[in-house]
Amino acid sequence: MPKPQPKPQPMPQPKPLQRRALLTAGLGAGLSAAGALASPAQAQQSAPELRWRLNSAYARSLDILFGASESLARAVAEATDGRFQIQVSAAGEMAPADGLLDAVGSGKAEMGHAPASFGMAKNPAFALASAMPFGLNARGQNAWWLQGGAAELFAEIFAKQGLVALPGGNTGAQMGGWFRKEIKTVGDLQGLKLRVAGLGGTVLSKLGAAVQATPGPEIYAALESKALDAAEWIGPHDDEKLGLQKVAPIYHYPGFWEGGALLHFWINAEAWKGLPKTYRAVLQGAAAQVNADVQARYDARNPQALRRLVSGGAQLRPFPQDVMEAALKASNEVYADLSAKNPDFKRIYDAMKTFRNEEYLWFQVAEYTYDNFMIRARARG
Template sequence: MPQPILPRRALLAAGLGAAALGAPAHAQQAAPELRWRLASGFARNLDILFGAAESFAKSVAEATDGRFQIQVSAAGETVPGDGVLDAVSGAKVEMGHAPATLGMGRNPAFALAAAMPFGLNARGQNAWWLQGGASELFSEIFAKQGLTALPGGNTGAQMGGWFRKEIRTVNDVQGLKLRVTGLGATVMAKLGAAVQATPGPDIAAALESRALDAAEWIGPHDDERLGLQKVASIYHYPGFWEGGAMLHFWINAEAWKALPKAYQAILKGAAAQVNQEVQARYDARNPQALRRLVSGGAQLRPFPQDVMEAAWKAANEVYADLSAKNPDFKRIYEALRTFRNEEYLWFQVAEYTYDNFMIRARARG
């Protein structure tokens, strides 16, 4: 049986208490008052993504009786959404919350900490990070960039996005002006798409003006909040480029080292709680959002098999090329691939069989 999930305050208080019990009385009384800044990579209207940083800050404040305050700013308020990692490593802010794909320009291996096309699902990504050695694999790479990272949520498998015209064959990808980021952009470009990295708040306008033919964002809940259903009607799935996209809390490495051990424990506990909350919120809210989108005219369409197969082939070619050029990528990709294969061996036996039965039972009413 799984262990019960403790309420946030109990979880964090336990972490603080354990650290405090092992410290002398004068150390317990000397917990410093700190004021940190956290730059989110997301706009305020994205309640789950931006809300994750707010939840984190609230937990830290509660666990320290207000002695450790973290001020959260949305994308563009302190730094641009795509500049979060630069701001953290450069000590413009102490913390950030964003996907690791923002660090691909520093090292393409960063992308593997978030998601890769045909990578792990959300449970697998979490298991790889927490129990499969990923945290240790990435810590050295991040440290070289002046960064420390804590898992900070997962979107789960994403949708393939909104298209003005249905993709019926892989030939329909040729010349497609597609908004997609990360390694997914590299794969889709290899298939002939004209990829763009349009910021989330600008996607709807770009689709409406026909600067884009199609765009992926995340999934029903967030896509609805951006109004993407108002400017395109074909809703393709799955977003094979992000089958379980992990987010991270980024901390300036020197700021992290300077923290008392008790405060480090509290940050780890707060991040762990948010890591659970984000996935739970998406899983709870996406079903009703999907119903609303479909009742409003969205046309659900799976990507054709030839598109999936062509993307799979292209993805593996991209990984082989990056592995030949970048030792960090090669080392981490090989570890991820091995873990992925073992995870799907297990999922095939239990999870998939159970889920497949339940999906069919639901269809039968």
């Protein structure tokens, strides 16, 4: 009988930091002490020169998503006086997007930037760290990760793949995608050739859609040639770049499969372990700054992008109530099946449900009531 292998121990996860001041606080204190108490050689040793590689899952044309990695690299370099440099590459330049987590886990790259759903083939529980149909919204996902225990729940399964994760931005609630024909009933999903990612694809397949994994740059051509009937991408700011309203004018909402898609900066576990403590603090602070900034950028840019899309021919349509209800039922069936097969999924999904219920209790009292009033007031002019 093979000798039992010791259970992998999760890498220590960094604790949440407060605001961007910590970008420089940790390193500044360390270098000040080194400068005051040590020789220049000793100071240099305490702040070594490092050159890391970061593989983004996004094309350079996606200014917010690819720009998140550039912002992180710039903040780290500025906070370390250029001693810690991170070279950023776009999807496909170092490794394909679907191979990004393997590239980081194996050490081919020290870092990556992608949604955790890219790791679903390794463990379906990975998807819960990013977004799932009818999961948490953006604020809830961020709160669950930073204050609700999610980081600790995921640490063990990430460690098995040689990974450490830091939150790296949220898209907010996404759109439901571009359709050549309006979805009026659940039956309209039968046989629909639809591009959708993550667990959303599993759920929509259960409802009869013919789900396809089409890369973003190929969506327009696939819709134009009718290889696809519909496709989701992200939201107005990014969707506008693809010009999809010209070939699939029905713009459905909401993207119930991604109510708040959290992205992560992935770090090779051994590289993280060997990083000086001051550099860890700088890297964590830079990631925290980017995590807030990505959401703010989308919230600031999506409104005008939506106006331009509608002016260009996009026809906004909500998903019908019966489609939403059927999708929720199918989602719960998928989660029950995954929970029965995968203890990691069950453990984390149960924790997420508990947190989600409490979040929506609070949102129902304050956020929803306020937003509902303001939306109606805006409509009255």
